[in-house]
Amino acid sequence: METFAxxxxxxxxxxxxxxxxxxxxxxxLHSLAMGLVVGxxxxxxxxxxxxxxxxxxxxxxxxxxxHWFCALLILLSGIGLLIAYPAKALTNPLFYLKLCALSVALxxxxxxxNWMASQDDEINPTPHLRRLAIIMLVLxxxxxxxxxxxxxxxxxxxxxxxx
Amino acid sequence: xxxTLLEFSQSTGIYGFMNSAxxxxxxxxxxxxxxxxxxxxxxxxxxxxxxxxxxTPLKALHRLVPLGVAGYLLNVTTGIMFLTTAxxxxxxxxxxxxKLLFMLIAGINMLFFYATTATATRATPALAQAPLRARxxxxxSLTCWLAVIVCGRxxxxxxxxxHWYFWCQ
Numbered sequence: 001m002e003t004f005a006x007x008x009x010x011x012x013x014x015x016x017x018x019x020x021x022x023x024x025x026x027x028x029l030h031s032l033a034m035g036l037v038v039g040x041x042x043x044x045x046x047x048x049x050x051x052x053x054x055x056x057x058x059x060x061x062x063x064x065x066x067h068w069f070c071a072l073l074i075l076l077s078g079i080g081l082l083i084a085y086p087a088k089a090l091t092n093p094l095f096y097l098k099l100c101a102l103s104v105a106l107x108x109x110x111x112x113x114n115w116m117a118s119q120d121d122e123i124n125p126t127p128h129l130r131r132l133a134i135i136m137l138v139l140x141x142x143x144x145x146x147x148x149x150x151x152x153x154x155x156x157x158x159x160x161x162x163x
Numbered sequence: 164x165x166x167t168l169l170e171f172s173q174s175t176g177i178y179g180f181m182n183s184a185x186x187x188x189x190x191x192x193x194x195x196x197x198x199x200x201x202x203x204x205x206x207x208x209x210x211x212x213x214x215x216x217x218x219t220p221l222k223a224l225h226r227l228v229p230l231g232v233a234g235y236l237l238n239v240t241t242g243i244m245f246l247t248t249a250x251x252x253x254x255x256x257x258x259x260x261x262k263l264l265f266m267l268i269a270g271i272n273m274l275f276f277y278a279t280t281a282t283a284t285r286a287t288p289a290l291a292q293a294p295l296r297a298r299x300x301x302x303x304s305l306t307c308w309l310a311v312i313v314c315g316r317x318x319x320x321x322x323x324x325x326h327w328y329f330w331c332q
Contacts, residue, residue, distance in 0.1 A: 020320065028316040034195075035312050039202030043227060046203070052226035059219030059289070063207070066215070144199070145192040152188045 004087035004159035016084035026080040033073035034147075038140050040067045041109055045140075048112060048125045048133035057116055057123050064113060071106060087159035094153055098146035105139035108132055165250045172247035181248040194241040198312060200234025203227070206308055212284070212293045212301025220289040258321040262314035269307035276300045 007013055016022050040063045047055050082089055089095040111132070116123065125133070156162065172178040180186040204227040210216065211224050246253045253259045276284075276297070284297040293301070 024317065024320050028313050031195075031316045032309060032312050035199055035202045035309070036206070038199035039204075039206050042199055042203030043207045046227065046230065051230075052223065054223040054226060055219060056223070056289070059216050062216035062218065063210070066210075140199070141192075141196060144195050145188075148192040148195065149185075149188045152185075 001087065001156075001159045001162065004090070004156075005162075007086050008158055008160040013083050013086070016080055022080075023084055026077045026084075029073060030077035030081060033070040033077060034144070036070040037067060037074060038144065040070075041105065041136060041140055044109070044112060045133045045137040049130050049137070050125075057119075057125075061113070061116060067109070074102075085157065087156045088154045089150065091156050092150060092154050094146045094150050098143055098150065101139045101142040101146065105136050105143060108136040108139070112136075164254065168247045168250040172244075177244050178248050181244055190241045190244050194238055194245075194315075197234040197237035197241065198308075198315075200237070201231045201308055204229075204231030204234065206305055209301040209305035209308075212297050213305070214292060214298065217290050217292070221287045221293060222285045225285060252322060253318075256318055256321050258314045258317040262311055262318070265307045265310040265314060269304055269311070272300055272303045272307065276304075 008017075016026065043063070044060055046052065047057060047060065112129070115129065169178070172181070181190060208221070208224050208228060208231075211219055211221055280294060280297045280300060283294055287293050287297075292298070
């Protein structure tokens with residue numbers, strides 16, 4: 001807790017927390033990037049799970065650059081939010097659940113990306129891949145839910161304010 | 164107005180659910196899932212209209228749109244739950260009003276698309292550029308949905324009574 005309290009008193013943490021523009025633009029960027037990443041994952045996940053089979057899977061590879069750019073924005077904005085309130089997130093088990101679900105979902109996306117790169121134009125996902133696609137969609141729902149619940153379940157907001 | 168909305172919320176059980184231990188965050192989570200469904204279906208279709216992933220035929224991608232409608236309905240439902248439970252926090256909030264304006268523009272834009280451009284757009288083969296009008300419509304649509312996310316995030320920031328803008332009087 002002392003480490004958190006010391007960090008919260010650094011000029012960078014104070015700026016992120018107390019400058020309304022810095023905090024809300026970081027939060028907004030986080031939501032925008034999440035919306036785009038999850039959205040693209042939903043499109044790929046649904047197609048792999050068997051929905052809208054007329055969509056050629058290879059066509060979806062053009063979304064990779066946008067997807068990974070937004071994933072980078074999630075990481076950077078997430079670090080910004082963590083700098084503002086380190087104790088709030090790092091003392092809450094839900095934060096780790098969100099982090100794990102998000103990481104595994106992104107790894108699955110990468111796995112699908114590699115799998116599609118090794119296939120020709122006419123590819124059909126195997127039952128195993130369909131199951132993995134459904135798992136990826138569930139992981140994104142867990143990520144979103146854990147993220148929303150973070151705002152309601154923290155037991156410490158600022159370590160420096162604990163008496 | 165506020166009393167009517169609160170009465171509706173209380174008589175339908177929404178108020179009780181939203182004020183339960185986890186009611187509000189559950190509704191918020193569903194709201195964001197709905198928004199991601201819209202981005203993943205309508206947004207991806209918009210990106211294709213704008214020229215991304217040309218190898219994907221527009222007709223095939225359009226098959227995802229009904230799921231976007233499902234996401235939209237989920238968001239209208241959860242949005243009504245927020246609004247009727249705390250109407251004073253939403254009715255006079257400039258971020259909510261701007262969000263609703265962007266939703267309205269997105270709605271009109273979509274109606275315009277189906278009335279004027281949808282048939283020609285669906286006929287666009289893979290690797291071909293969508294018609295110019297469809298590209299403009301796609302750009303407006305995606306911009307509106309991203310603006311909806313931004314405004315939604317700013318609702319907390321512009322919570323009344325601290326931010327009373329002239330159009331909220």
